[in-house]
Amino acid sequence: MSMTIIAFINKAKIPSKLELEAQIRTLGYNFKFNENFNLFDEFGGDCELNGQKTFIEVYFIKKEELDDLSSLDEDLESYDSAFSFIWGADSIAGACISIISVALIDLCNSKILFEDFEVWYDREKLLNEIPMFLEEKNTSLRKVKKIKLPVDKKNKIEKITNIIIWSLLVITTILMNRKIISWHIPSLVLAFILIKSIIETNKK
Structure with a gap:
């Protein structure tokens, strides 16, 4: 309008x-x-x-x-x-x-x-409305920030999760090479990463 x-x-x-x-x-x-x-x-x-x-x-x-x-x-x-x-x-x-x-x-x-x-x-009425326009804009910006915040938080959590999973894969692989643990554990971690990647790809 x-x-x-x-x-x-x-x-x-x-x-x-x-x-x-x-x-x-x-x-x-x-x-x-x-x-x-x-x-x-x-x-x-x-x-x-x-x-x-x-x-x-x-x-x-x-x-x-x-x-x-x-x-x-x-x-x-x-x-x-x-x-x-x-x-x-x-x-x-x-x-x-x-x-x-x-x-x-x-x-x-x-x-x-x-x-x-x-x-x-008149002049007074116009001057009184200017702050109302500005407040309306600020309110709109705050709403946009509130909408973006959950998405940003979700992305941050996902990045941290990926770092932890890949770190776990590296650690278990090192332990396997040193024959401290069996090959089953890093294999399970790798399988989890692949399944997670497939699920995320299908969501896009």
Whole structure:
């Protein structure tokens, strides 16, 4: 499911990427646009927040190209254009768009519309949602780590088991050569290794 935020602006007052980045730094976020990001491109691009890369779509549109805005209880007469920011399931992208929107409010008095719900977002509401996006991302990362942990633990146990078995084979072979034990014991260990290997191969 994709979501859309529309930032109403005056084309003559649109800040550059460098100006946006500088303003965002004053908000206390480690944010940057990557080289392929173009605010006027119907493509969007990559950006980074706290070292995490994401992608957002950006469409530059004239106000008259938007759907009927008469139902929106907001004065938009002084705005001639808008940015349409679109993101999907990645909450980092949502955080980036909120941060960019705050910077647009600060730099050019932009008005922000959450199009999906026809809700206007002021600066405070956007700032309050950014930590929620970041926490959602952190929660997702923690879940991934919890899923990976049992697999990593299982692999570690399997490696230790293999080391023990092969060590046992070497030791029993040495003892057999010294005629301390009979050949039956290393043969049994070797048979166990072969059977275990066949079972593991069939599981793949």
